[in-house]
Amino acid sequence: MRMLTRRLFLASAAMAGWLSSKAALTNTPGALPTARKSGGMGLLDALSERRSTRLYSDRTIDDDILSTLLWCAFGVNRPESGYRTAPSWRSSMETDIYVADAGGVRKFDPVTQSAKSVLAQDIRGKASPQPFIGTAPTVLVYVADRFRMYEASEEEQIQSAHVDAAIIAQNVYLYCASVGLGTCLVGGADKSGLAQILDLPESQIVTFVQPVGYPQAG
Numbered sequence: 466m467r468m469l470t471r472r473l474f475l476a477s478a479a480m481a482g483w484l485s486s487k488a489a490l491t492n493t494p495g496a497l498p499t500a501r502k503s504g505g506m507g508l509l510d511a512l513s514e515r516r517s518t519r520l521y522s523d524r525t526i527d528d529d530i531l532s533t534l535l536w537c538a539f540g541v542n543r544p545e546s547g548y549r550t551a552p553s554w555r556s557s558m559e560t561d562i563y564v565a566d567a568g569g570v571r572k573f574d575p576v577t578q579s580a581k582s583v584l585a586q587d588i589r590g591k592a593s594p595q596p597f598i599g600t601a602p603t604v605l606v607y608v609a610d611r612f613r614m615y616e617a618s619e620e621e622q623i624q625s626a627h628v629d630a631a632i633i634a635q636n637v638y639l640y641c642a643s644v645g646l647g648t649c650l651v652g653g654a655d656k657s658g659l660a661q662i663l664d665l666p667e668s669q670i671v672t673f674v675q676p677v678g679y680p681q682a683g
């Protein structure tokens with residue numbers, strides 16, 4: 466992995482981006498509704514509302530809201546460069562977001578704004594030993610591909626991957642606060658169990674999970 470030159474890495478990343486853009490022009494499987502990218506609650510009001518929620522109602526999250534949530538989390542906000550709504554270590558953009566709900570698991574593709582099915586299994590209850598996570602209608606699983614951070618030492622990869630995911634999580638917190646959703650960043654996930662379930666290669670690690678749902682009234 467360390468032998469890979471930056472030039473080769475960027476060339477292959479650009480090719481992957483080009484292929485993804487081509488896919489967007491055709492019939493993208495798992496295409497999400499267009500994400501909302503302006504308006505909404507003011508930032509200061511959203512910060513005033515931000516909090517961790519651990520009691521969720523049964524109400525599910527529709528795809529319009531999910532699409533905007535994922536865009537806020539780590540969507541493309543500068544199409545000319547492919548850069549995102551959250552910063553990342555040396556713009557490695559190593560975090561992939563998996564969306565787990567009752568129907569299974571989908572993987573978010575920020576370039577095509579789609580979420581393709583990767584597993585037809587409800588894994589929410591297996592995401593963490595903390596039972597409240599499995600009660601949320603949607604659980605985000607943050608996975609860092611350390612291959613995209615090949616220039617860093619293993620220690621730096623792991624540390625930066627957690628920092629990057631936590632910034633994404635704060636974007637999710639703020640969007641949730643702005644639309645009346647509840648969420649909670651969870652470090653106490655069953656990371657190795659999730660890696661096994663998702664069949665992740667060795668270079669990829671689960672950093673956090675983040676349940677999302679409408680707060681239970683009362």
Ligand SMILES: Cc1cc2nc3c(=O)[nH]c(=O)nc-3n(C[C@H](O)[C@H](O)[C@H](O)COP(=O)(O)O)c2cc1C
Nearest residue numbers: 515516517518519595631649650651652653654673
């Ligand atoms: C890195 C990190 C890991 C966290 N892990 C958990 C967790 O495993 N379980 C949990 O219930 N909350 C977790 N939290 C949420 C904190 O407990 C919560 O942010 C804190 O109690 C403050 O509450 P507030 O978010 O409502 O301000 C975590 C927060 C951070 C930043």
